Amino acid sequence: MKSIQYFNFQNSLSALNFYEKHLGATNINRLGGDDKMFDDMPDDYQIDKDFTMHASFEILGETFYCSDTWKNKSIDNTGAIVAFTFDASNTADKERAEEFFNRAVAGGCEVTMPLGKTEWSEFYGMFNDPYGVTWMVNAE
Template sequence: MRAIQYFNFRNSLAALNFYEKHLGATNIRRVGGDDPRFQDMPDEYKVDDDFTMHASFEIMGETFYCSDTYKHRKIDNSGAIVSLTFNYEDEADRQRAIDFYGRAIEGGCEVSIPLGETAWSKLYGIFNDPFGVTWMINAE
């Protein structure tokens, strides 16, 4: 069994595009409202073609799921926190974490805690993405 973070967004397409461009998301798979499986749904359940019924993607080798909120209703993701840990002693792993954090900030994510040494970690930082998700980088 695995635990996989599942996000709800008002606009998953925008989030998926941002994650791909700025956080390096890969293996993006999406089932939209235009999928043929949903053509015969009763009118009261029909959604727009750009509605994300379900999507999956990978960031830093971890899998995440997401979907849109029904009728693109607003959602507050301020409690959604992703903690990505890495081996500080592994130079390649450490550099991947540094590069990931840098790309996120360059892409428009907001710094909460600058990436650096703390009393509890040799390398630690937090940023918030434009969709309300908090990302924590932490050396093991």
């Protein structure tokens, strides 16, 4: 058994595009409202072609899921945190974490704690993305 972070967004398509461009998301698979499976839905349940029923994507080799809120109602993801941990002695992992962090910040994410040594970690940093999610990197 494993656990997978599942996000709800008002506009998952926008989030997926941002994550691909600025967080390096790969292997994006999306079931949208334009899928033929929704053609025969009753009028009350028709959804926009840009609506995301379900999507999966990977960042730094980890899988995440997401979908749109019903009728694209606003949602506050404040408090949702993703933590990537890595071995402090693994130089390649540290470089990947630093690249991930810097790419996100260059793309417009807000730094809440700069990358660096802390009392509890050899290498730690946090940022918030435009969708309310907090991302952290932490060396153990």
